[in-house]
């Protein structure tokens with residue numbers, strides 16, 4: 001089930017179908033925008049409705065006509081697509097003072113809530129909402145600044161890595177506690193999520209047994225029980241659906257059947273008193289079910305440059321450097337009930353969906369269920385070569401600190417330190433080949 005490639009096996013893969021039969025063949029600025037190629041006709045209309053809701057700008061309640069209102073009272077953005085433009089990747093602010101959009105700050109204080117998750121900060125909740133509707137105070141204004149640290153490859157070529165540091169000004173509900181825990185996170189690409197949900201638990205646990213890393217266990221609000229975590233930068237969400245409705249409430253302030261209450265911590269009285277929408281919960285049932293279809297079935301774009309010798313050589317180096325022990329290239333999905341188009345698919349996501357200790361350099365110091373302050377989930381790499389085309393930037397890692405593939409690799413530490421060193425000690429041409437491989441995904 002695990003393909004290691006390289007090492008005498010000839011060219012390891014010439015399979016462009018990174019997402020199995022869901023794969024679409026487009027490498028332009030729309031390439032994250034398609035429904036799965038094998039999506040049945042009767043699910044295409046719900047996909048399009050979901051796409052509309054994903055792109056909708058929500059407005060303040062009460063509004064006429066009804067239907068698009070319910071924004072906030074506090075929020076991070078007006079729409080899903082403002083952080084995930086074209087279903088793609090958010091970016092951190094690039095200069096001092098630029099406002100936050102695709103990057104958000106999760107907040108907590110030490111301890112655990114009743115489900116074993118992070119303990120929300122009492123006055124601000126579990127996420128900083130820097131915007132609010134008229135008449136309601138926003139929570140505060142985040143900012144980031146960067147410091148540069150020089151380094152060098154084994155052959156002497158210099159590089160520089162930038163370390164972010166965050167602060168929050170204009171706090172409207174009192175100072176933050178000294179032991180505040182902050183986790184900055186950028187919005188990830190939305191492709192192939194249903195396929196990752198369809199990977200069986202035993203497959204994921206098999207990766208942990210073979211190569212190390214450990215799963216997260218988080219709270220499933222639908223089943224009201226603990227479940228394997230798969231989504232979010234710390235595998236802190238069990239299902240695409242829960243992540244989706246959590247984002248509606250936490251990021252935009254839109255309620256759903258799963259999360260029917262507004263996000264107003266007790267001290268935020270103007271938030272609680274703001275006039276409600278007539279639509280309760282704010283998302284209609286038809287919109288909720290369409291969102292679930294949309295979130296699960298966004299197609300993975302095909303791998304490119306299959307005849308480029310540099311990219312193919314880079315794929316071998318990727319295996320030889322040990323990248324494939326976490327970024328597992330190939331697997332077969334299990335059965336996801338009701339989703340034959342996502343089940344039993346041979347896919348190339350380049351992830352094990354497990355948590356790994358990535359060392360102090362990347363640590364946020366904020367535990368999230370069973371993820372420690374230095375654990376991160378291996379992100380899938382499919383589609384990663386298209387971020388620049390679609391989102392016009394190359395910022396990578398959980399907080400967008402890396403300016404391109406090379407810096408993302410050079411930040412790897414902890415359990416990935418050996419693989420990082422293998423990259424750092426490659427010659428210039430080999431490094432370029434490895435990056436060409438990432439670019440082909």
Ligand code: HEC
Pocket residue numbers: 054076077078079080081082083084090101102103104185186187188189190193230231232233234236240243244245247248251252295
């Ligand atoms: C303020 C920016 C922002 C907005 C608005 C936003 N997201 Fe996200 N999204 C994020 C961030 C940040 C993450 C990573 C969360 C984490 O690690 O906890 C994320 C993660 C996700 C994921 C999981 C992806 C993965 O690979 O794990 C899904 C699905 C998702 N968002 C859907 C949505 C939907 C649907 C909406 C609209 C209701 C939305 N998002 C609105 C920032 C945003």
Ligand code: HEC
Pocket residue numbers: 318321322323324325326327356358362376377378379380384395396397398399405408409412415416419420422423438
């Ligand atoms: C021990 C597991 C592990 C190994 C080995 C590993 N990675 Fe990663 N990789 C991760 C994790 C976890 C992250 C996310 C870290 C973060 O965002 O702070 C990551 C992030 C990345 C990213 C950025 C992805 C994104 O969406 O922002 C790239 C690119 C990447 N790795 C490439 C590589 C390459 C190339 C190698 C081999 C030289 C490698 N990785 C080895 C676990 C690993």
